[in-house]
Amino acid sequence: MYPTSSFESFVERSDKFPLEKFARAKDLLIIDKNVLVKLPGLTRDWRFVYAVEAGEELKSFAGFAARLEQILELWKTPISRSSRIVAVGGGSVGDFAGFIASVLKRGVRLEHVPSTWLAAIDSAHGGKTALNVGGVKNQIGTFYPAQAVHLVREILDTQPEGRALEGLGELVKIALLEGDKMFAALIDGAGEKPAALLWKLLEPAIAAKYAVVRQDPQELSGARKILNLGHTMGHVFEAAYGRSHGESVTQGLWFALEWSRHKNILSSREWDKIRDVFVRLNLQRWTDQVDFISLEARSVLALLAQDKKMTADDKVDFVFLRTVGGPVVQPVMIEEIMLEGIRQGWVRGAI
Amino acid sequence: MYPTSSFESFVERSDKFPLEKFARAKDLLIIDKNVLVKLPGLTRDWRFVYAVEAGEELKSFAGFAARLEQILELWKTPISRSSRIVAVGGGSVGDFAGFIASVLKRGVRLEHVPSTWLAAIDSAHGGKTALNVGGVKNQIGTFYPAQAVHLVREILDTQPEGRALEGLGELVKIALLEGDKMFAALIDGAGEKPAALLWKLLEPAIAAKYAVVRQDPQELSGARKILNLGHTMGHVFEAAYGRSHGESVTQGLWFALEWSRHKNILSSREWDKIRDVFVRLNLQRWTDQVDFISLEARSVLALLAQDKKMTADDKVDFVFLRTVGGPVVQPVMIEEIMLEGIRQGWVRGAI
Numbered sequence: 280m281y282p283t284s285s286f287e288s289f290v291e292r293s294d295k296f297p298l299e300k301f302a303r304a305k306d307l308l309i310i311d312k313n314v315l316v317k318l319p320g321l322t323r324d325w326r327f328v329y330a331v332e333a334g335e336e337l338k339s340f341a342g343f344a345a346r347l348e349q350i351l352e353l354w355k356t357p358i359s360r361s362s363r364i365v366a367v368g369g370g371s372v373g374d375f376a377g378f379i380a381s382v383l384k385r386g387v388r389l390e391h392v393p394s395t396w397l398a399a400i401d402s403a404h405g406g407k408t409a410l411n412v413g414g415v416k417n418q419i420g421t422f423y424p425a426q427a428v429h430l431v432r433e434i435l436d437t438q439p440e441g442r443a444l445e446g447l448g449e450l451v452k453i454a455l456l457e458g459d460k461m462f463a464a465l466i467d468g469a470g471e472k473p474a475a476l477l478w479k480l481l482e483p484a485i486a487a488k489y490a491v492v493r494q495d496p497q498e499l500s501g502a503r504k505i506l507n508l509g510h511t512m513g514h515v516f517e518a519a520y521g522r523s524h525g526e527s528v529t530q531g532l533w534f535a536l537e538w539s540r541h542k543n544i545l546s547s548r549e550w551d552k553i554r555d556v557f558v559r560l561n562l563q564r565w566t567d568q569v570d571f572i573s574l575e576a577r578s579v580l581a582l583l584a585q586d587k588k589m590t591a592d593d594k595v596d597f598v599f600l601r602t603v604g605g606p607v608v609q610p611v612m613i614e615e616i617m618l619e620g621i622r623q624g625w626v627r628g629a630i
Numbered sequence: 631m632y633p634t635s636s637f638e639s640f641v642e643r644s645d646k647f648p649l650e651k652f653a654r655a656k657d658l659l660i661i662d663k664n665v666l667v668k669l670p671g672l673t674r675d676w677r678f679v680y681a682v683e684a685g686e687e688l689k690s691f692a693g694f695a696a697r698l699e700q701i702l703e704l705w706k707t708p709i710s711r712s713s714r715i716v717a718v719g720g721g722s723v724g725d726f727a728g729f730i731a732s733v734l735k736r737g738v739r740l741e742h743v744p745s746t747w748l749a750a751i752d753s754a755h756g757g758k759t760a761l762n763v764g765g766v767k768n769q770i771g772t773f774y775p776a777q778a779v780h781l782v783r784e785i786l787d788t789q790p791e792g793r794a795l796e797g798l799g800e801l802v803k804i805a806l807l808e809g810d811k812m813f814a815a816l817i818d819g820a821g822e823k824p825a826a827l828l829w830k831l832l833e834p835a836i837a838a839k840y841a842v843v844r845q846d847p848q849e850l851s852g853a854r855k856i857l858n859l860g861h862t863m864g865h866v867f868e869a870a871y872g873r874s875h876g877e878s879v880t881q882g883l884w885f886a887l888e889w890s891r892h893k894n895i896l897s898s899r900e901w902d903k904i905r906d907v908f909v910r911l912n913l914q915r916w917t918d919q920v921d922f923i924s925l926e927a928r929s930v931l932a933l934l935a936q937d938k939k940m941t942a943d944d945k946v947d948f949v950f951l952r953t954v955g956g957p958v959v960q961p962v963m964i965e966e967i968m969l970e971g972i973r974q975g976w977v978r979g980a981i
Binding site: 340341343344347348351352360381382383384385386407409412413415418419420421422497498499 | 691692694695698699702703711732733734735736737758760763764766769770771772773848849850
């Protein structure tokens with residue numbers, strides 16, 4: 280896939296890691312240790328390798344200065360704006376490496392090789408980099424699209440099969456935003472294994488994301504907000520239950536769809552159609568609140584308030600769905616989200 | 631002055647600080663302590679004020695995480711991309727505040743109120759922000775133009791008169807790049823006090839800089855390199871003699887012009903014309919190497935090599951001058967610069 284704007288990356292798929300593309304001795308490889316353990320041969324041609332422990336700690340700004348000094352100590356070559364950082368890993372590795380690439384010498388070249396399905400379908404694309412400050416997620420960051428994103432099956436297969444199931448959450452999200460074409464492809468492929476389905480639909484999913492990003496690359500007009508579908512409560516679930524981003528987004532999607540239905544924004548016919556796909560994809564296990572203890576209102580409020588800081592006014596731009604392919608952004612009060620949480624059974628207690 | 635591209639700032643001049651423009655209670659003021667001491671009334675309308683000690687230490691990345699946490703602790707308001715940081719200070723304050731503005735929430739609004747002539751004429755414009763890592767200057771940074779730059783006479787006058795003389799170095803540089811029009815204005819105004827001359831020529835000088843920046847806002851094509859006139863050796867002089875940036879750039883300009891003449895790039899007639907302006911502006915005191923102890927070759931080499939890291943190959947793009955308004959960029963070996971340094975008497979010892 281060739282980029283059609285400076286906010287998109289050149290995207291290509293391959294079965295094996297394209298080592299031959301990285302013969303430039305001066306590049307820096309930033310790689311998730313877990314990937315390296317499974318594919319130790321990857322670093323064969325690299326002089327400069329910085330292996331990291333993936334996770335939120337990697338994104339902590341408190342430790343960032345020390346890490347940057349380590350990298351400059353290690354990367355013993357004249358670094359210029361044409362130097363290149365190649366990041367192999369999931370979302371946290373991409374965010375970390377992307378931020379470094381965006382500020383080092385005011386910007387060096389950056390290429391991503393996502394090792395998780397979530398990164399492959401979502402975070403490696405669209406140019407957002409981020410670090411956490413004082414425990415607040417993504418408090419600082421830059422818009423800095425990678426020049427290229429290499430989707431490599433052998434890298435993605437270093438993840439356990441269960442992680443592919445998590446990737447389906449973002450796949451369903453983007454299909455719901457894109458419309459009938461991707462949604463039909465999702466139904467068609469529902470019988471396949473998650474990894475196979477994701478591999479097949481990666482490119483249309485990425486194209487659908489770029490179609491949104493292109494309208495609002497730096498999040499100024501608000502057009503990009505629809506990508507937040509399922510994420511408002513998804514982030515709450517992620518923090519409260521400590522489960523993966525993918526599972527939590529699936530839960531958050533369910534919450535948003537159920538609320539859209541209750542508000543009569545989404546028709547019951549459309550809701551039935553979507554629910555059917557959740558079942559076929561085996562996602563309903565994360566969406567049935569009977570399996571979860573309900574959350575205390577106070578802690579949900581605190582988590583929403585933290586997320587709320589992202590907007591200037593006192594409301595949250597919540598993404599509802601009218602039809603498949605028809606998102607609707609509506610500002611809502613935090614209290615409304617709480618009441619809906621109680622109604623759906625996720626939240627207990629007084630607000 | 632209205633911007634003609636997204637890489638330029640709205641620029642305006644006023645005698646007094648335009649407090650009324652900053653009535654938004656949610657903005658953050660980052661201000662040089664020395665300015666605050668002289669104009670304590672400035673902070674009257676501000677809820678959030680972060681006063682800093684100007685200088686290179688402020689730009690140290692090692693201390694940056696702690697400073698950012700202090701700022702987030704202090705700036706107790708929902709911060710969004712439409713929040714605004716106003717920086718009152720010289721180059722280091724602008725670089726520091728600009729970097730923060732460029733990464734906080736992936737970019738908040740930024741306005742500069744330069745308190746030094748050097749910042750007013752140069753560093754506040756063109757969008758470069760920078761921090762130092764492990765002792766290396768400007769190792770990281772971003773391209774992030776301020777929305778507005780307010781040139782305020784009462785702020786600039788908080789500097790001692792001697793500092794205005796330093797500002798003349800950058801003024802002469804930009805006049806040499808721009809051409810006969812600015813050069814004639816410089817000659818016309820040579821009898822005035824430095825501050826008065828700078829105040830008069832600020833806008834054409836800034837316009838001349840933007841004309842260059844516009845061709846190569848992110849330093850990709852190389853067109854912006856001509857702004858480095860006088861700076862290659864200027865940085866060496868600055869580090870070696872520990873004098874101000876303005877004085878050092880004047881010295882560095884002299885070095886570049888003298889070399890241009892020696893190489894017959896610059897005609898002797900043109901050189902005489904330029905030299906005459908140096909004398910009229912009372913700048914020759916910094917350019918006569920008799921007043922300076924010559925520098926040891928080894929330390930000059932080390933300083934040049936550090937600067938050299940900015941380019942990918944083994945050469946330095948040195949900016950020569952053919953005529954007033956006619957810069958010429960030529961790649962030279964570091965050894966050539968050293969030999970010229972010895973020839974001019976700035977450098978001693980074997981290379």
